[in-house]
Amino acid sequence: MSSNPISRKDFLRSAAGTALVAALPNLALPQSQSNTDEITIDDLKAAQRLLGISFTDEQLRAVFNAVVDARNRYAAVRAMQVDYTVEPPTIFTPTGKKFGAEKGVQIRHASAVSDEVPANEEELCFSSLRRLGRLLRKRKMSSVELTTTYLNRLEKYGESLLCVVTLTKEHALLQAKRADEELSRGLDRGPLHGIPYGIKDLFATKGIPTTWGAEPYKDQVFDYDSAVVERLNAAGAVMLAKLSLGALAQGDVWFRGRTKNPWNPTQGSSGSSAGSACSAAAGLAAFTIGTETLGSIVSPSHVCRVTGLRPTYGRISRYGGMAVSWTMDKVGPICRSAEDCAIVFSQIVGRDERDGSTSDRGFRYDEQIDFGRLNVCMLVQDREGAERFDQHEAVKALREMGARLRPVIITPAPPGATSLLGVEAAAAFDDFTLSDRIQNLRNSAWPNTYRSNRFVGAVEYLQAQRVRTRLMRQFEAELGDFDMMIAEERGGHTLFITNLTGHPQVLIPCGQDERGAARSVSLIGRLYDEERLLAAAWAIQKRLGKHLLRPDLSKIAGS
Numbered sequence: 001m002s003s004n005p006i007s008r009k010d011f012l013r014s015a016a017g018t019a020l021v022a023a024l025p026n027l028a029l030p031q032s033q034s035n036t037d038e039i040t041i042d043d044l045k046a047a048q049r050l051l052g053i054s055f056t057d058e059q060l061r062a063v064f065n066a067v068v069d070a071r072n073r074y075a076a077v078r079a080m081q082v083d084y085t086v087e088p089p090t091i092f093t094p095t096g097k098k099f100g101a102e103k104g105v106q107i108r109h110a111s112a113v114s115d116e117v118p119a120n121e122e123e124l125c126f127s128s129l130r131r132l133g134r135l136l137r138k139r140k141m142s143s144v145e146l147t148t149t150y151l152n153r154l155e156k157y158g159e160s161l162l163c164v165v166t167l168t169k170e171h172a173l174l175q176a177k178r179a180d181e182e183l184s185r186g187l188d189r190g191p192l193h194g195i196p197y198g199i200k201d202l203f204a205t206k207g208i209p210t211t212w213g214a215e216p217y218k219d220q221v222f223d224y225d226s227a228v229v230e231r232l233n234a235a236g237a238v239m240l241a242k243l244s245l246g247a248l249a250q251g252d253v254w255f256r257g258r259t260k261n262p263w264n265p266t267q268g269s270s271g272s273s274a275g276s277a278c279s280a281a282a283g284l285a286a287f288t289i290g291t292e293t294l295g296s297i298v299s300p301s302h303v304c305r306v307t308g309l310r311p312t313y314g315r316i317s318r319y320g321g322m323a324v325s326w327t328m329d330k331v332g333p334i335c336r337s338a339e340d341c342a343i344v345f346s347q348i349v350g351r352d353e354r355d356g357s358t359s360d361r362g363f364r365y366d367e368q369i370d371f372g373r374l375n376v377c378m379l380v381q382d383r384e385g386a387e388r389f390d391q392h393e394a395v396k397a398l399r400e401m402g403a404r405l406r407p408v409i410i411t412p413a414p415p416g417a418t419s420l421l422g423v424e425a426a427a428a429f430d431d432f433t434l435s436d437r438i439q440n441l442r443n444s445a446w447p448n449t450y451r452s453n454r455f456v457g458a459v460e461y462l463q464a465q466r467v468r469t470r471l472m473r474q475f476e477a478e479l480g481d482f483d484m485m486i487a488e489e490r491g492g493h494t495l496f497i498t499n500l501t502g503h504p505q506v507l508i509p510c511g512q513d514e515r516g517a518a519r520s521v522s523l524i525g526r527l528y529d530e531e532r533l534l535a536a537a538w539a540i541q542k543r544l545g546k547h548l549l550r551p552d553l554s555k556i557a558g559s
Helices: 008-013 015-022 041-051 057-079 121-125 129-137 143-161 169-184 227-234 274-281 298-304 338-348 383-389 393-400 419-428 436-440 446-455 458-479 494-501 530-544
Strands: 105-108 164-167 196-200 238-243 264-268 287-292 307-310 330-335 363-366 375-379 404-408 484-488 505-512 518-525
Touching: 041 057, 105 338, 121 143, 129 143, 129 169, 129 338, 143 164, 143 169, 143 196, 143 238, 143 274, 164 274, 169 238, 196 227, 196 274, 227 338, 238 274, 274 287, 274 298, 274 330, 287 338, 298 307, 298 505, 298 518, 307 338, 307 530, 330 338, 338 363, 338 505, 338 530, 363 530, 375 383, 383 404, 393 404, 393 484, 393 505, 393 530, 419 446, 419 458, 458 494, 484 530, 494 518, 505 530, 518 530
Parallel strands: 105 363, 196 238, 196 287, 375 404, 375 484
Antiparallel strands: 164 238, 287 330, 307 330, 307 505, 484 518, 505 518
């Protein structure tokens, strides 16, 4: 029990539990004998107005001592200093119609890939993962050579684009040398063996700074690797750099500035997987890894015109990654094609006992897909929107390949459904919020978000989760028997819905409009059906060829 005085300010800061305690007046609670004079019935009335509830004076007096004692318990819990890596035992599980193989991973390609050495650096660094892998296995290029080429590009453009937090040059060259030695001995770890990549700087990397993009954490170093890094190490991939993210995974502004869009350096790259999308777009890595809670893969992929996969919630372990929302965070690849996303996904998908949300469902990707049996719904707002979207080149491509398409209108998520995100973020960073270190987090909206969510009642948080359950059921009902959905750009209002329901989404770049702004479409799939989603996306990309477009890096300082 805390002996600190209880001020009105401190009490209101803990008002989140008032309603819950008020509902349990008969609990056997230890009686607090001190500081009760610092809380009054008027304080409880003020808290009621904050929470939007109303009890009588008699009811408030009945729970008064319980509220005081609960406040002391809040202080006791905070004093325990629970390690950041510990998350609540409330595991979110997506519910609805599910697809996908139960177990095992398999990749089948139908098309051939060239083993000719690219004519120049630009062509090499924008080559597909399959082509790079073939060059390595044919001994036409070593991993050390390939890694050195990407490192040189990171050194040339990374500073101007502000997409690199830490260049891991020595580490990368050691991994590349090991990969060459293993491949020369006939040890092949799979399609990413010897392939260089970059990773969002919210994943723990043993002995290498993990800054979370925030000034207060810029010297933070973990003594272990995150699950994603472990799996990429096991796959023989080569880590080039820790890539920028908006401070504490919000936006594209980190402690050294704003990550730029390679297509237009006067613009930011969006967030929070800013550096991952920027680096993939600029050919600074063969592939990158990002995360999404509410658009952080999809949005920068749209802006930077790359292909981003946000998998079904729980498909990839979050262990060792900074938490924004335990029940909404997803890990996924950002690449230049859906085929590359499928390859990367196949190497990092799967169950991890350290992350209770993960699934052991398999991934059986086959490039060939029977479009004649594919039912696709087109997300529209009205009849006029349906007629316009029907002329989109990606929609036409699906129809020409034999898919059956029909327009649908999806009910938006109810207001406040995403409020649980702020509560979980505030809980994850509560120690930080109540410390002086938060004053060093600049140019960020997080401090106000953390503080404001201190005033959300526990009952309201659970009610939001119940609304989420209803939203999952509603979305599944409106999808009906469709295999997937196609939507313009980021997916419109379904971006919010599917981040709450846990459905997978892949964004496909479609060039630019007449004003030079990025164009894209999103495919949204059934739970655990990434194989079919990515196969359809890759088929569209092969038909349209827009994923092959590259930004003009001559506009970037240092070029």
